[in-house]
Amino acid sequence: MPREITSFSNETIKRVRALTQKKHRQAEGLFLAEGLRICTEALEAGHVPRMVIAANGERHALTQRLMTETETAGGEALLVPPALLSKITGKDNPQGVVGVYRLLETDLPRLERGAANIWIVCESLKDPGNLGTILRTADAVGAGGVILLDQSCDPFSVEAVRASMGALFTIPIAQANGSAFFEWLRAGPGMLVGTSLRTEHDYQDVEYPAPTFIVMGNEQRGLPPSYEQECDRLVKIPMRGKADSLNVAVSCAVMVYEVLNQRRRG
Amino acid sequence: MPREITSFSNETIKRVRALTQKKHRQAEGLFLAEGLRICTEALEAGHVPRMVIAANGERHALTQRLMTETETAGGEALLVPPALLSKITGKDNPQGVVGVYRLLETDLPRLERGAANIWIVCESLKDPGNLGTILRTADAVGAGGVILLDQSCDPFSVEAVRASMGALFTIPIAQANGSAFFEWLRAGPGMLVGTSLRTEHDYQDVEYPAPTFIVMGNEQRGLPPSYEQECDRLVKIPMRGKADSLNVAVSCAVMVYEVLNQRRRG
Known part of the structure; x- marks a missing residue:
């Protein structure tokens, strides 16, 4: 079951928001992707997020699937107010869904x-x-x-x-x-x-x-x-x-x- | 001779800064172009700015030429502190020069x-x-x-x-x-x-x-x-x-x- 978070000062939200900075991405080995379209393409390419955060009004079937698959794979699904979601990525026009993924770099x-x-x-x-x-x-x-x-x-x-x-x-x-x-x-x-x-x-x-x-x-x-x-x-x-x-x-x-x-x- | 302005609350600076918004561009029939490279290309294409604003440390010969040609054509040349220039266009990395031009639209x-x-x-x-x-x-x-x-x-x-x-x-x-x-x-x-x-x-x-x-x-x-x-x-x-x-x-x-x-x- 998705966990509901409403406070911007929640520690998980702060850690996710920190991933907008490179040093935190590198320290955690994680990055953010926003938007249902990108997260769905990721899923189809075999990339299940470690965590998915959706606006609590977001009811798209693909969002539900993304949340279920994330939880099934041992990740976490969060529901937050839309205003909180837009603060995470700093975009005026929030996309409804943000996924947290492992860095994919190769050498x-x-x-x-x-x-x-x-x-x-x-x-x-x-x-x-x-x-x-x-x-x-x-x-x-x-x-x-x-x-x-x-x-x-x-x-x-x-x-x-x-x-x-x-x-x-x-x-x-x-x-x-x-x-x-x-x-x-x-x-x-x-x-x-x-x-x-x-x-x-x-x-x-x-x-x-x-x-x-x-x-x-x-x-x-x-x-x-x-x-x-x-x-x-x-x-x-x-x-x-x-x-x-x-x-x-x-x-x-x-x-x-x-x-x-x-x-x-x- | 270029006029020196040091205050962000100067009326001219406020009017120039307002040109970052479409409604003011349309009301005034003017727009902003930043950077010596773009302003020089404009000059070579025959577009002399109505006003040019340069950081007061900016000594490039092309900047001098831009200011002279602007004044010769009846426009105004201003010198401002670099910090003020960066506030005009809202860019962290100010380009040294900003030109104010007439809108160029055709039909x-x-x-x-x-x-x-x-x-x-x-x-x-x-x-x-x-x-x-x-x-x-x-x-x-x-x-x-x-x-x-x-x-x-x-x-x-x-x-x-x-x-x-x-x-x-x-x-x-x-x-x-x-x-x-x-x-x-x-x-x-x-x-x-x-x-x-x-x-x-x-x-x-x-x-x-x-x-x-x-x-x-x-x-x-x-x-x-x-x-x-x-x-x-x-x-x-x-x-x-x-x-x-x-x-x-x-x-x-x-x-x-x-x-x-x-x-x-x-």
């Missing part, structure tokens, strides 16, 4: 590079919305995973989870520094492709053999020159306008759809 | 549909970050403009301007309701293409004659069925993953790059 040696044709690598990505959007795109093109290099933002922040629309439950995520990644990459097959303003190679003129690793640079400065040198190919996406760059999640999508389209043509 | 009859091959139409887009990103993509592919239908978010909000990276100074933006748009569209040449889950037409199997209008639906519900019926073609972007949709700015980019790539092949 490079556990990635199976032969399992997919496309991989995405991000170097020091700063914006969690961009990262979540890239995870969502990774799912859409059937990427094998997303590898985060150096000082990238946390894929388990509320903003990144929200933007991923649940893709972080289905896409393996590994974090590494650049040198560890290059060492792992060169120990097996794989073409590393970066986008750059310092090349004339059109992204559509290159053949992308499997597995292709598309590496995206930081939002402000792009890829560092030393990382560009590690790439097997640098390519440019044509631009016809005044500006010289696209949003990083947009560039990433244009690149990985080109790779997918080449595979579709055979 | 449908003034769009020259023959001036470009690609146009972007958004129906009830809700997220200003998505809208700004779409404007940035529109610039990159040389789109003729972005047409916002029905209850779309405000392209002149601080968040949309920021995500556009200045593209809203170069890309015409028109707002209209659906019926006015369809009437305008059908009064001249143009193929209207929507993305949909309810079609089997692959987006790469369709030829996109000039001018092509790509219409994107709302983030949650996609295009309304009645708008899908207005489309000359509905297409789908292939998805290989668990989820059934992409971020709207990503879908838009995948679509318009396909149109651009067909044009590039001739």
